[in-house]
Amino acid sequence: MAKYLFGVDVGGTTVKLGLFTPEGELVDKWEIVTRKEDCGDHIIGDIAESIREEAAKKDIAFADVVGVGIGVPGPVTDDGTVLMAANLGWGERHITSELSEILGVPVKAGNDANVAALGEMWRGGGKGYDDMVAVTLGTGVGGGIIINGKIVCGATGAGGEIGHIHLEDDEPDECGCKGHGCLEQYASATGVVRIAGRKLAESDKPSVLRDKDFSAKDVWDAVKAGDALAVEVAEVYGEYLGKGLAAVANVVNPEIFVIGGGVSRAGQILIDYMKPYYDRYVFPGARGAKFALATLGNDAGIYGSAKLVYDTWKD
Amino acid sequence: MAKYLFGVDVGGTTVKLGLFTPEGELVDKWEIVTRKEDCGDHIIGDIAESIREEAAKKDIAFADVVGVGIGVPGPVTDDGTVLMAANLGWGERHITSELSEILGVPVKAGNDANVAALGEMWRGGGKGYDDMVAVTLGTGVGGGIIINGKIVCGATGAGGEIGHIHLEDDEPDECGCKGHGCLEQYASATGVVRIAGRKLAESDKPSVLRDKDFSAKDVWDAVKAGDALAVEVAEVYGEYLGKGLAAVANVVNPEIFVIGGGVSRAGQILIDYMKPYYDRYVFPGARGAKFALATLGNDAGIYGSAKLVYDTWKD
Numbered sequence: 167m168a169k170y171l172f173g174v175d176v177g178g179t180t181v182k183l184g185l186f187t188p189e190g191e192l193v194d195k196w197e198i199v200t201r202k203e204d205c206g207d208h209i210i211g212d213i214a215e216s217i218r219e220e221a222a223k224k225d226i227a228f229a230d231v232v233g234v235g236i237g238v239p240g241p242v243t244d245d246g247t248v249l250m251a252a253n254l255g256w257g258e259r260h261i262t263s264e265l266s267e268i269l270g271v272p273v274k275a276g277n278d279a280n281v282a283a284l285g286e287m288w289r290g291g292g293k294g295y296d297d298m299v300a301v302t303l304g305t306g307v308g309g310g311i312i313i314n315g316k317i318v319c320g321a322t323g324a325g326g327e328i329g330h331i332h333l334e335d336d337e338p339d340e341c342g343c344k345g346h347g348c349l350e351q352y353a354s355a356t357g358v359v360r361i362a363g364r365k366l367a368e369s370d371k372p373s374v375l376r377d378k379d380f381s382a383k384d385v386w387d388a389v390k391a392g393d394a395l396a397v398e399v400a401e402v403y404g405e406y407l408g409k410g411l412a413a414v415a416n417v418v419n420p421e422i423f424v425i426g427g428g429v430s431r432a433g434q435i436l437i438d439y440m441k442p443y444y445d446r447y448v449f450p451g452a453r454g455a456k457f458a459l460a461t462l463g464n465d466a467g468i469y470g471s472a473k474l475v476y477d478t479w480k481d
Numbered sequence: 482m483a484k485y486l487f488g489v490d491v492g493g494t495t496v497k498l499g500l501f502t503p504e505g506e507l508v509d510k511w512e513i514v515t516r517k518e519d520c521g522d523h524i525i526g527d528i529a530e531s532i533r534e535e536a537a538k539k540d541i542a543f544a545d546v547v548g549v550g551i552g553v554p555g556p557v558t559d560d561g562t563v564l565m566a567a568n569l570g571w572g573e574r575h576i577t578s579e580l581s582e583i584l585g586v587p588v589k590a591g592n593d594a595n596v597a598a599l600g601e602m603w604r605g606g607g608k609g610y611d612d613m614v615a616v617t618l619g620t621g622v623g624g625g626i627i628i629n630g631k632i633v634c635g636a637t638g639a640g641g642e643i644g645h646i647h648l649e650d651d652e653p654d655e656c657g658c659k660g661h662g663c664l665e666q667y668a669s670a671t672g673v674v675r676i677a678g679r680k681l682a683e684s685d686k687p688s689v690l691r692d693k694d695f696s697a698k699d700v701w702d703a704v705k706a707g708d709a710l711a712v713e714v715a716e717v718y719g720e721y722l723g724k725g726l727a728a729v730a731n732v733v734n735p736e737i738f739v740i741g742g743g744v745s746r747a748g749q750i751l752i753d754y755m756k757p758y759y760d761r762y763v764f765p766g767a768r769g770a771k772f773a774l775a776t777l778g779n780d781a782g783i784y785g786s787a788k789l790v791y792d793t794w795k796d
Contacts, residue, residue, distance in 0.1 A: 241766060297636050311732060313633055320734020321612050324766035331728045332762040343765055413646045417626060417732040419635020447647040450658055451556060451639035 170226055171475055172217050173285075174236040175278060175467030176200065178253035181213060184468030185220055188232065188476060190289045194220065195468060206255035214268040232479045233272035234265060235471030237281035241323025246275040249323055274474040278467055280317040280326060282426070283310020285470030290462040291424040299420045300460070301328065301411065303436075304427035306342065307350040307357075311418055315477075318418075329354070331410050352406035355382035355429050362399045371395045386432035389439075400439045407436075408443025415444075415452040426460025433459065485541055486790055487532050488600075489551040490593060490782030491515065491524065493568035498531055499783035500539065503547065503791060505604045509535065510783060521570035529583040547794040548587035549580060550786030552596035556638025561590040564638055589789040593782055595632040595641060597741070598625020600785030605777040606739040614735045615775070616643070616726065618751075619742035621657065622665040622672075626733055630792075633733075644669070646725050667721035670697035670744050677714045686710045701747035704754075715754045722751075723758025730759075730767040741775025748774065 168187070175182040177200060184195040198216050201208040217234060221227075238261065240251030246262035266273040276284070283292075283300030292298040292312075300310040307329030311318040318325040334347030339360070341348040351357050362375055362385050373395035374388050388396035411423060430436060437457045445453055462469055483502070490497040492515060499510040513531050516523040532549065536542075553576070555566030561577035581588040591599070598607075598615030607613040611630040617623040622644030626633040633640040649662030654675070656663040666672050677690055677700050688710035689703050703711035726738060745751060752772045760768055777784055 309732075313628055314631075316629075318628055318733055320767065321736040322734060322766055322769055324730075324734040324764055325732070327731045327734070327764040327766060330764035331731045332724055345762065345764075409647055413728045414732050415639075416642045416646045417624075417640070417729050418633055419637060419639040419642070421636040447660065449639055449642040449645035449660075451637055452635065452642060454637055 169230050169232050171232050171472040172220075172234040173468035173470070173472030174213055174234060175281070175471060176209065176213075176236065176238050176251075176254065177278075178202070178239065181209070181216075182464065182468050183213070183216055183220070184465070184472060185224065186469075186472040188479070190469065190472070190476075192465070192469070194224070195465065196220070200254065202255050205257075206251070209254060210261055210264050211268070214265060217269065228269070228271060231271045233274065233475035234269065235281070235474035235476075236261065236265065236273065236275045237278040237467045237471045238275060239278045242275050242277045242319065243323055244319050246273070248275065272475060272478060274471075274478060276317060276471070276474050277319065277323060279308040280310040280319065281470035281474065282466035283312055283326070283424075283470065284317055284473045285462055285466035285468070286424045286426065286460050287312050287315070288473045289469050290466060291426070291458040291460045292422055295421045297418070297421045298424060299326075299328075299411075299414055299418065299422075300424045300426065302427035303353055303355070303425065303429035305355055307354050308427075309414070313418065328410060328414055331413055333406055333409055349406060349410035352403060353410065353429075358382040358385050358399065358403055358429060361402050362396070365395055365399050365402075369395075382429050383431070386429075386435065389432075390435060400435075404439030404441075405443045407440045408445075409447050411440070412444050412447035415448045415455055419452045420455055422456040422458060424458050424460050426463075426466065430459055484545050484547050486547050486787040487535075487549040488783035488785070488787030489528055489549060490596070490786060491528075491551065491553050491566075491569065492593070493517070493554065496524070496528060496531075497779070497783050498528070498535070499780070499787060500535060501784075501787040503794070505784065505787070505791075507780070507784070509539070510780065511535070515569065517570050520572075521566070524569060525576055525579050526583070529580060532584065543584070543586060546586045548589065548790035549584065550596070550789035550791075551576065551580065551588065551590045552593040552782045552786045553590060554593045557590050557592045557634065558638055559634050561588070563590065587790060587793060589786075589793060591632060591786070591789050592634065592638060594623040595625040595634065596785035596789060597781035598627055598641070598739075598785065599632055599788045600777055600781035600783070601739045601741065601775050602627055602630070603788040604784050605781060606741070606773040606775045607737055610736045612733070612736045613739060614641075614643075614726075614729055614733065614737075615739045615741065617742035618668055618670070618740065618744035620670055622668050623742075624729070628733065643725060643729055646728055648721055648724055664721060664725035667718060668725065668744070673697040673700050673714065673718055673744060676717050677711070680710055680714050680717075684710075697744050698746070701744075701750065705750060715750075719754030719756075720758045722755045723760075724762050726755070727759050727762035730763045730770055734767045735770055737771040737773060739773050739775050741778075741781065745774055
């Protein structure tokens with residue numbers, strides 16, 4: 167009989183679900199609402215019910231379900247314990263045993279950013295590599311470290327928190343982590359806008375960004391159009407990102423960096439501005455790392471969750 | 482029959498060898514000269530001969546030898562290929578198959594710094610942990626990253642090159658890697674002396690270090706004696722080391738840092754000066770890492786090499 171895997175990506179607003187073949191082909195995907203009321207107590211039950219409905223709809227017997235993988239927005243230990251997921255209202259929670267008891271199939275859990283990294287390695291921008299660093303440039307900056315095909319969760323679930331590498335002593339603004347001068351303060355979407363705001367305030371140079379509200383996308387569009395001030399912003403952006411990724415490479419020396427998240431929609435130009443600084447600041451012996459853009463977008467999480475359970479089944 | 486392991490640590494001047502039980506007890510240790518002439522072509526043969534002699538002396542049959550582990554001063558890939566070991570005169574070299582063919586037992590190889598890290602995890606300062614970062618503060622600054630009990634070699638053997646994390650844009654002096662502002666330029670033995678030299682030149686403050694040649698040990702002795710200028714040096718030292726280790730923790734989130742190398746002989750005081758800066762610059766979720774001093778000294782390499790082959794045998 168054909169075998170199937172389910173991948174689940176739990177977000178603060180919606181839960182994304184996917185049905186996969188063991189070869190990593192996405193058969194179907196759908197979403198349900200994340201019910202956060204009552205400390206998020208309904209979420210696991212809702213996921214179980216949705217998986218049962220999908221299996222019934224597709225005429226899949228549970229004996230043919232290899233398992234369910236689940237990505238959660240918070241620290242998750244190697245044994246699948248969620249330490250906390252504030253966006254869901256969860257404290258410490260043993261979701262793998264909870265969901266496994268309801269469905270009667272193996273369940274594996276991981277942190278959402280780490281799981282998305284695994285998805286990009288399996289079927290996305292990092293396909294074919296197994297020493298990879300995924301970099302998510304979104305509202306914040308996240309990372310996922312993969313060594314020999316396995317996620318590095320870290321001792322307290324904080325593996326890959328590369329957005330909080332300290333890069334700048336003279337940063338007056340505070341980061342979300344209460345630090346000052348973290349990579350995230352420059353390389354996130356908010357960071358791009360912040361750097362641009364500073365550049366605009368520092369001079370009277372003309373720019374399409376002047377005297378209006380603008381987004382990170384507007385800044386990168388202006389860079390592509392040759393706006394001189396926006397190009398200065400891109401240089402600053404590239405320098406901080408290059409420095410941060412060089413530090414990461416000096417620790418784990420990956421084969422490839424896969425760059426995703428909203429800011430990465432700017433495309434190859436972002437890598438082009440970062441690369442010279444990366445090369446300047448990385449240890450020469452680690453200079454050969456490849457850089458690629460993520461390709462799975464919002465589906466990376468369901469792919470990676472499915473891969474979590476695939477790995478256990480395959481072994 | 483009792484089983485035995487050999488651990489070998491190849492240095493530029495001497496080769497250290499150790500005979501171990503599978504429980505990691507050191508039965509005997511000795512050294513031979515590293516013959517570097519003829520592009521280091523005699524080294525492997527000399528090691529094989531020395532191991533044969535030891536086995537004969539101890540009446541150990543080769544059928545009872547689980548294998549030989551070997552640490553080499555250069556990048557070594559996961560499959561045991563030495564890419565280069567300039568200090569030995571070696572280019573790319575398949576030493577595991579060379580030595581295995583001579584002795585007829587399994588051979589495993591690793592980079593010397595990484596192997597020493599593994600030794601400290603097995604029987605030294607990191608005993609009982611399996612997510613560990615070893616930091617060697619010597620002439621240079623090296624590192625060994627261990628995740629789930631295994632060394633992170635990296636894609637090009639440059640895993641754990643934490644001494645070259647860039648920390649300072651305004652550093653005029655050049656690092657050995659041709660960069661400027663690497664962790665190694667501050668946290669190594671040379672780094673301590675360099676910082677002290679600058680502090681002495683900046684002011685006329687009295688200090689026991691003034692108007693004489695001094696070593697890193699002299700600086701730390703002065704710190705312990707309450708020398709005000711030396712204490713300023715320790716603060717600068719602690720800040721750079723704390724920043725560097727915080728960056729490492731934001732990538733791999735280890736349970737423990739084990740600090741070794743010549744400078745670490747200063748003892749706990751070194752950790753005390755570093756820790757407040759580490760706490761300031763690390764992501765809050767990774768703040769709980771422990772810090773310990775290495776305990777195996779120059780024997781870490783033979784312990785770790787033995788552990789390399791122990792791991793394969795045990796599996």
